Amino acid sequence: MASAPIAEPRAGARRPSPPSRPILDDLAIRVATVNGSGSQSANLVLVRALHAMGIPAAAKNIFPSNIEGLPTWFLVRASRRGYVGFRDDPDVLVLMNDQTAADDLRSARPGCVVFHRDDLKTPLAGLRDDVDLFAVPCARLAEEAYPPVAGDPSYRDKLRKVVNMVYVGVVASACGIGLEEVRGAIRRQFPGRKAKAAEPNIRAAEAGFAWAEEHLPPLPVRVERQDQTAGTILIEGNQACALGVLFGGASVLTWYPITPSSSLAEYAEDLLKDHRLSADGKATFAIVQAEDELAAIGMAVGAGWAGARAITATSGPGISLMAEFVGLAYFAEIPVVIIDVERMGPSTGLPTRTNQGDILKLHLLGHGDCRHVVLIPGSVAECFEMTIEALDLAQEFQTPVFVATDLDLGMNLWMSPRFAYPSRPLSRGKVLSAADLERLGAFERYKDVDGDGVCYRTLPGTEHPLAAYFTRGTGHNEKSGYSERPDDWKRNIDRLARKLETARGRLPKPVIEEAGHAVGIIAYGTSHWAVVEARDQLREAGVETDYCRILALPVDEAVAGFVGRHERVYVVEQNRDGQVGFLLHGTLEGHLIPRLIPVLHYDGTPIPASAIARPILDRERPLISDLTPDSALHAGDHGAMGVGGTSVPQGAAGAPGAPTGPSAE
Amino acid sequence: MAAEATVMVREPGREPFALPVLAYQGSASTLCKGCGHNSITSALIDACKQVGLNPYRTVKISGIGCSSKTPAYFLQYSHGFNSLHGRMPSVATGAALANRWLTILGISGDGDTANIGLGQFKHACRRNVPIVYLVENNGCYGLTKGQFSATADLNAPLRRPGGETNPTPPFDLCLEAIAAGATFVARSFAGDRKQLVPLLKAALHHRGLALLDIISPCVTFNDFVGSTKSWDWAKEHEEPLHEIGLIERREEIAIEQEPGQSRQVTLHDGSIITLRALHHEEHDVRDRAGAVRLLWESHANDEFVTGLIYADPDRPDYVEQQHLVETPLAFLDDAALRPGPEVLSALMDRF
The missing domain is CATH 3.40.50.920 (Rossmann fold)
Structure with missing residues (x-):
């Protein structure tokens, strides 16, 4: 049972914070739970409720490479000044996980407000005398809010998840988060057919809230309503990139499951299936979950070569596997977009932790003299815009274009202004039709006609005797014929450098x-x-x-x-x-x-x-x-x-x- | 221009049109004189002409190796793509999705398919990607001077002074293809043009992945006495299952069943493959287990069985499985590719 003392219940605890306890400008909450315990929903409720109060809010999930059982931390930050970066010195700590409770408590900053479920086996008493520690009867309150349902074999499992809503209510009370906003966020978390499940969760949050109102003293962790979030959304970077796939006109999406990019492809699949069907229900896109990243990029390159707007999404280990194809696409000049949601490497590294360790590799990926365009979004809005931009740039420059995001951006919830609809039509690049060929009377695939390093191409299926050319990763001349001549080689590789210079002038400015x-x-x-x-x-x-x-x-x-x-x-x-x-x-x-x-x-x-x-x-x-x-x-x-x-x-x-x-x- | 200098291109739903014969030819081969691959190229050109293939809507995709160089030697009006070693199947899959109107000729070799590319090969079979997949199988790496491939004979000597013998048994690519789900599996021999041309024609009419494992002697590194990939051995041991013919739908000829002597397979486009059993016991090409047994037994009996080994013309190909719009994805306009502002606005409301 609880080994930590519960704070003395104080009669009439419900009163406004005294003047000596000012409203916080910046609130950081860290919740320590067990992976797979269903805490994600509860944590998202906290973020959404703060956001609904008009306070800029963001969330970071520090989770293990595991489905169930290992420790996970969820960090919520609400900041009057709009700071949404990582803060590792939380004002409020919620301990729900026996495995880490002692370490988490030791790491708390002095003055931290710490809530823990009262049935932790870990002895917490005496570990810290410079924090405010409160034991919360989470299990009892949850069971009261959600009594056993006769004949429901999954009741225990559901209860385990409902327990999390108790601390949501406690934190809401302690931090001045409105109960109405909490209710709204819970309903949002259980949309449509799941709506029935919202009610026990709401009751559990209310129970936690009521318990806190009765038992907690005023705490120096309160925030107050603002009006800074009107017209903003909360969205993950991977969702934003997926929207970019949809509105960038991607027509072939290939991928292989890998954390942290899998959800990007899955979101994109849902969006494409909902919004990219013709009137008769036929798809204007193809999606392939390939057998590996070699095949994912190979299919994207094949599709890009044949005229599709092709895109693939992966993370570091996939980038390593894609290196050879990226070099081919660079040298044979084939449009393709690769989104890299970076995770911690080298090797398998830390699959669920963030890093920017691929960035130089992306720029230079491939053997020999390769250099690539890399777009680097810093926000979810840029994830959306740059995915669209990358699809256009790949067509314009007939080359691989990378979008380098990371796990922090991709898998966490970020506040953003609503995304703006693209203002330009889709770029198609320099593609010659049969009529163009007839008019020109000649076509050389790798001739720099315009002096910008970007040549004209034709698509397979173009019905003209001049259309065909032979694409190769071997040395080639302007007519795309095989050549080992030093002058042909140098002219071509220098032109590719010139092409990158042209592209540089077209990229988003610092x-x-x-x-x-x-x-x-x-x-x-x-x-x-x-x-x-x-x-x-x-x-x-x-x-x-x-x-x-x-x-x-x-x-x-x-x-x-x-x-x-x-x-x-x-x-x-x-x-x-x-x-x-x-x-x-x-x-x-x-x-x-x-x-x-x-x-x-x-x-x-x-x-x-x-x-x-x-x-x-x-x-x-x-x-x-x-x-x-x-x-x-x-x-x-x-x-x-x-x-x-x-x-x-x-x-x-x-x-x-x-x-x-x-x-x- | 002489009458034989043109070919009539015939496609369903389109007016036939004439192209010069040179549209089906390519640049001169730079392979060794006597290479089996050159014979296959020649048979392929014949087959394409005979079916009235539209070269504009055909692409030639290959991996890396001697065989993968050959797409430069035929169909010069077709786009070609000499891609990466072992990766032709993925490139072909992408091209098939981008433009569903394309006929895709995938040209590969035994090293390209059985060694470095075995995974992509089998996954393409599993998906039933519509590719005419030719393996020009000579049991060795020619371009790097004769090393063993995964189809090299067990105990074959290495063509290098002091070289050892091959300690590992070969893959049978037809067996692998059948196991993986290919819907048209054939074996032939570069020297048997009489069989190869109709097999290629049938493959061009097939919907789905058509594998042709074609024994193609390497005159430089693997044409020695006793090699199962040599001209002499293959000629002496070839055991054609049947005489194969193709009746294209456009010919609209009534076909009479000849039970017991011939069998026929109706392809998805209505064309019919006719098979008249030869010396070998009659083989039902639709019997998957029977096809596997036939191949196993041919190994046990040291036979070089050729012909159509397995066919399933009814399974939808990978592009059909995607339920794509009729217009190739490559040619879709902005209206089809980008939903309107109201869609974005509604989506924003969800976040």
């Missing part, structure tokens, strides 16, 4: 926020959200920064300009080796290279703001005289996620003693 400061930050992808927050923290600590967010590879010339205008440029990445920094080393002029300082985070958790602000502050403090103490930074960063280690980003220590020292200027 987003630069600049006000003449000495310190610059470069980041890309999901690091953006932590950078936004870290810049505010740094400003409060006296360090003003400018910011350049890269949206695509090859990098735009504006990035070199940005580096040139700053004395020190921190390159924030979620990988060990500073891969984009490495790429910049190869593209910047020599005197700019020492200005680059890597700030790296790669322990599998999403990057928190502190992992950026702290190393930058450590580095800047000796250089700037009038700094405020670093107490301006979040105290956090000691969460262990129950696995024993700390999440202090080793790479971020990278600033002092890193290979590239600070500018001596």
